[in-house]
Amino acid sequence: MAYCLNPDCQKPTSNPQGTKFCQNCGSKLLLSDRYRAIKLIGEGGFGRTFLAVDEYKPSKPRCVIKQFFYQGAGAEIAVELFEQEAVRLDDLGKHPQIPELFAHFEVDKRQYLVQEFIDGQNLAQALETEGAFSETQIRDLLNNLLPVLDFIHSHNIIHRDIKPENIIRRSPQGGSPPGGTKTDELVLVDFGAAKFVSAAAFPRTGTKIGTAEYSAPEQMMGRAEFGSDLYSLGVTCIHLLTQMHPFDLFSISEDAWVWRDYLHSPLQDRNLGKVLDKMLERATSRRYRSAQEILEELNPQPTAIKNWSNSIPLGNLYGNVNTPSPIPNQQLPIANSRSPITYIQSSTLVKNWRCDRTLIGHSNWVWSVAFSPDSKTLASGSRDKTIKLWDLQTGKQIRTLWGHSNWVWSVAFSPDGKTLVSGSGDKTLKVWQIPSGKIIRTLEGHSGPIYAIAFSPDGRTIASGSGDKTLKIWDCGSSEAIHTLTRHLFWVRCIAISPDGQTLASGGLDNNIHLWQINSGRWSRTFAGHSNWVRFIAFSPDGQFLASASYDKTIKVWDLYSGKEIYTLSEHTDLVGCVAISPDGQILASSSRDKTIKLWQLSTGREISNITERSDAVSYITFSPDGQTLAAANFDGTINIWRCD
The missing domain is CATH 3.30.200.20 (Phosphorylase Kinase; domain 1)
Known part of the structure; x- marks a missing residue:
């Protein structure tokens, strides 16, 4: 059947499938x-x-x-x-x-x-058919939706109409996995009330938009903030927990939420109750400031690694995985200290870097850059959906590569420099011939944006990390996915392959770093310690250490053999988006939304240089293979090329 779109049509459903014009009013169908x-x-x-x-x-x-x-x-x-x-x-x-x-x-x-089209039922329908939600369902809902709110808030967008009707529980595809149930994926819909905000816009009063029973007090006065969405999500949760209308859950005489009085049974999860109460604070100063702050309190992380005895040491990773080798603790530096990594040889460090040139050509944020193996060409991937190749001797564009239908999040050269692989929000990887720029093949299989990619040192495999919470390892010869790795709770935001090509590391929105065996696809261990997203990771050239950058504003350096944290760098004043280690293993570079690039001595964690001559935040940094150049991609669409004196 074809439905007539003419609002004045008296018989809009009287059209057989395949009809081009409405048989009642003649409108085009x-x-x-x-x-x-x-x-x-x-x-x-x-x-x-x-x-x-x-x-x-x-x-x-x-x-x-x-x-x-x-x-x-x-x-x-x-x-x-x-x-x-x-x-x-x-x-x-x-x-x-x-x-x-x-x-x-x-x-x-x-x-x-x-x-x-999102196939599923909204949460209002689910509440009507299934009854009040359990505490576990509410916790899962928060863990599922808060990263989405964090995403839209990072784009300076306030939804302004969070309610059960605007949250759809997507119908699972392919049924449930053996031995368990498929995790529900919640989709946030109806951005008709959404508002773009800027720092200058916050003090001004705007239009009252939203659904009254779910709206925060400041939103009802036309002054919606990011925290207003968190308040509405909190009201949604207590409505689902109690199956009572939100207006009935607030006592005007007491000027307080009394949702606990309407629970079917006493709340067992005290931490969940504490989180909901803070989300429902009417005063913005007492409410959570961000979705990530809620996630941190909802899922508290251990402050230190207490017991690694059940993990598989990297030294035994490729032998008998069921029998961990003893860890020689006496050889390790003390975790969380600034004690030197004594087994890295120090040498004279280059302290002076100058901006040699600025590459201008992208029309939007540059998400990633990669040097060719000979350090002569730079590739850049951007939010403008293009990849550009640059001649680093002249600073001129060689060509622009078109093919992705969404943002290009990551680019990487093959070890021989003959191909380039890119990952995009269109859920595909594309392999390009260099220097012609022709697409050789497209790799499909992820169901979410591809945020990170990496070539193995021998060029035979490609690893990818996605917003679908998985990693895939691809065979370059057959273009088939050899392994699909699942352990992350949220998006996989960064990956790296060890110099020997044996270990894959991944980090993401669950604040953890996981290590995997590339050949078998088996998980080996987890590094826990960051209190916010792990945004980037990098192996040292000798494969002994891993550096991680996080939205908790810190950088951590880990000993791969023991799994211990060696030290934490916390001098950045805003989110740390990227880290890179120089080819000689001497310098650790970090970039942040505080608009600085910092250079550190890897062996000691001592800051040796601070590049502050910048007009915008840095999204990505990387050293050239010869170690003489540092490329920095910026949110203003430019790329700075820094060279050492």
Whole structure:
């Protein structure tokens, strides 16, 4: 059946499948010559929502058409909200827990928005059919949705309408895995009320938007903040826990939330109750400041590694994995100290770096850069969906590589320099021929954005880390995924392969670093200690140490053999986004959103240089293979090339 989109049509459902024009009113049924509405799934004062199919694609995938045709009082604001949803979705790009925007256009003086169809039921429907949520379900909900809120807040967007109806529990694909149940993935929808904010915008009062029973007090006064979304999520949680309307859970006489009085049984998880109470604080000064702050209190991490006796030491990683080797503790530096790494030989360190040139060409943030093995060419991947190749002797662009349909998060040269691999928000890896720039092959298999990639030293395998919470190891010859590694609770944000090609390290939004055997795909151990996302990791050239950068504003250096933390660097004043170790193993470089690059002596953790001549934050840094150049990618779309004197 084809559904007529004309609001005035009296018989919109009287059209057989394949019909091009409505048999009742004569209106064209194929929207933009591509999208066919098949079912009305929602209707309100501003317009209607339809289930549709994309006739342009051979598989005819399902999608959602949102139609706006409101002409009454306040139409100007309504139009702005509708257009705002398209802008916000476009700004956010692809995220596995946010519906993807496919198109936005106007036809016959009616506006349309086409986006990804999310198959599942919203939490209001789930509450009605299944009853009150358990404490475990609420904890899982928070762990599932808070990283999404952190993501949209990092893009300076406030959702402003968090409620059960706008959270969809995606139907699991392929059933449940053997021996367990598939984890529900929650999708945040309806960005029609979303608002872009800046530091200058916060003091000003804006439009009151949202659903009253879930809205924070400051939002009802037109002054929504990031914390307003956290408040609304807290109200959503207590509504799901009690199955009571939010207005019934607040006592006006006591001026306090009394949600515990309506629980079906006493709350067992005291920490969860404490977290919810703080999310529901009416005073913004007493409420959580960020989604990450909630995640930290909801999932407290151990402050120190207490017992590694059950882990597999790296020295025994490729022997009998069931029999750990003894760890010679007497040979280890003291964890959390600034004691020197005595088994690294020190030499004269280069302390003076100058900006040799700035590469300008990208139209948006540059997420990653990579040197060719001969240090003559630089590749850069950007939010503008392109990859650029640069001649480092002249500073000129060699060519621009087009092929990805979303942001390019990561790029890496093969060890022989003949190919380049890229990872993108379009969920694919692409392998490019160098220097022609032709696409050799596309690797598909991830269901989320690909944030990190790495070549093995022998060039035979590629590793990738994704927003689908998995890592994949690919065979370069067959282009097949050899192993899919699952242990991370949230996105895999960074990966690195050891110099001997035997160990894969991964870090992500669960604050942990995992080590894996590349040949078998088996997990070997976990490094825990960061209190926020692990954003980047790097092996030392001798393979003995691992450096990690985190959004907790610190850098940690780990002994790979023992699993012990050697020292922590905490001199940055904002999120630390990247670390790099020089080819000679002497210098550790770090970059931060505090707009500085710091250089440290790896053997001691002593700061030896601080590059502050910058106008924007640094997203990525890397040393050239010859160690004479440091490339820094910036959020302003430029790349600085630093050379040592």
